[in-house]
Amino acid sequence: MIKDLPQNVVKDIGIAVALESETPESKIWYVYLINKKDVPLETVLITSKGYGEKNGEQVKTSILRHAFPLIPAQSFKLIEPIDEATFGLSNEYWLSFYIGxxxxxxxFIFLPESIVDGNFIKLPLVNKPGVMIL
Known part of the structure; x- marks a missing residue:
């Protein structure tokens, strides 16, 4: 029964969108997995997709899948670049991993227009400006 399954709550792990570099013509953005735990994450799987409405039409991006055998404790891992044009969509990252x-x-879902300067923090471990969901 589902009530018999353990409640494995994810804590101290975040997905962040970081401003990597900026020129007058463009900005370069990357998505990171941030492991603030004191234990490594094993067999990490992440799917990403964007969806929502743009110009009155429903829009969906491709689903991307990423796999990493190990993310060490107190570290971060680059997941993928992200196009600024998708910031008007919901950007979803589904994370699965093992500890032991x-x-x-x-x-993790970045809602439309949530990746803006007003929401920036200095991202832990990555030490770049960006938006993070814990």
Missing amino acids: TDIFDKK
């Missing part, structure tokens, strides 16, 4: 024999998963 326990499996964890969590969905």
Whole structure:
């Protein structure tokens, strides 16, 4: 029964969109997984997709899948570049990983227009400006 399954809550792990570099013509953005835990994450799987409405029409991006065998404790991992044109969509990252024999998963969703200067922080471990969901 589902009530018998353990409640494996994801804590101290975030997905962040970081401003990598900026010129007068363009900005370069990357998405990172940030592991603030004191233990490594094993068999990490991440899917990403964008969806929403743009110019009165429903829009969906391709689903991208990423796999990493190990993310060390107190570290970060580059997931993918992200196009600024998708910031008007919901950008979803679904994370699954193991700690020992326990499996964890969590969905992180950057809502439309949430990746803006007013929401920037200095991202932990990455030390770049950006927006993070814990």
